[in-house]
Amino acid sequence: MIESLLFYAFAGLAILSALLLVHIRNIARALFLLFIVLFAMAGLYLFALADFIAITQILVYVGGVLILLIFAFMLSNKELLDDLQPSSKRFISLPNWQAIILALAFLSLMIYSYISWAQHMPKWISQAEAKGRMILPTDNNIKTLGFKFMTQYVLPFEVISVFLMMALIGAAHLSRKESNK
């Protein structure tokens, strides 16, 4: 009962602040609304028993990406931002009717998949349930994740770390002062 109440509270918070976020004209407030959206999303991950993902979401997106966004916003020129305002209306130059078609198509896709899943539960779910191979709220998910990363998914894991390393070196190179030649 309380769980479902909390779930709808988080979901409602995420949707409402996301709607307000794209509507609001004040960029500073929009960035802080993004904080609420990301935070509510982290709450929703908890209901999928993904506590590690939820905390990573807060640590990476709220503690890192969002702070960088706000920081960049605060260091940028005020007039530059004012110039940005009127043109931002046509930033994604999609006519309204196209957007509505897209939104409706996405909605119907979700409703269709929900109905088809409700009618025929995929076999692997019922099999896992029968074998008792389910994640419980008290499980140590981090341990499982760590073992999976270093055994079954070690190649994608290493590829991602090399990719992040490349991004890091690239960022360091771009921000380096040019030597006087």
Added chain:
Amino acid sequence: MADLVVHIIVPVVIFAFIAGFTLFAVYAERKIAGFVQDRLGPMETGKYGLIQTLADILKLLQKEFITPSAADKILFAVAPIVIFVAVFIGFSVVPWAPDFIPANTNTGLFFIMAVVSIDAIGILMAGWGSNNKYSLLGSIRAIAQMVSYELPVGLSLIAAVMITQTLNLNDIAYLQGISSPEQIYFMGVWDVSDIGGILAWHIFQAPHLLVVYVIFFISSLAECNRAPFDIPEAESELIGGFHTEYGGIKFAFLFLAEYAMMFLVAILGVVVFLGGWNSPLPNIGSLRLADWTTGLGWGIMWTLLKSLAIVGVQMWIRWTLPRFRADQLLTLCWKVLIPLAFVCLAISGLWRILVML
């Protein structure tokens, strides 16, 4: 239903504790400042000035709400709440005694790291919302500092976690005393599972963890914007930093958050490195000091004593050392603490593989 009542009582008790702690910490801070500077400190209100901070808080609570006319009203009002709540949630996963912990989660340490980073958002809100150049400069400095110093804090905690193999703060505390489920070795050679006490603390389980704790302590000072790392609120340059425009109860909450943060990093260091609720007294032969001084009441007492001692050291440092310049601060972080933390991280990995297995 009983669960729900507990869920309400526990935060209320923690909040009451933080408020009481802040009252006496401010008094202690002023007395320590007086001692360091060879003067008496507050003496007028009550015996030895004991109720001075109580009078201060009464004055703060009575004050009018003042919002600057050019401020962003919503951000200005919300910022103190965000800052305080960010620190306050951190207390939910800290153990006080054996299995006496508000939320016994497997992600405790990681959770604290994430939650503390929300604090930075609150400071940006306060700085931007005040619409004051000193506030904005203060909050930009605060973020540059907090984001940089989150790295050595994180790396030093990871170095410790590689030894403990768990992020659950309750289990981490268990691994440092006589009730440990695993064998404990003093400096990796001498089995002290039965002796316990100060010898079983993490800082003595491996020689490099002592260095790691020093890194953690220095960077935790910077995390809570304490002197010598208090350039975000450098009074001589920025008036009051990000809280220049705040007054009354909003300022009281910012103040509460600052002291709660001090206590949070102190208790986190105690739980991860200094044995948590484990007794510092070892078992010596038939003199079972560690056995006698382990338990619920003892645990709470040890946690509190150790954390308050660390807070005392924080205050002592604040009034002893002069303030760093911004460039010195970031040089210390990026060129000294982070490389050192990486070296300790590598040693932790080798230690785990070569010594502990």
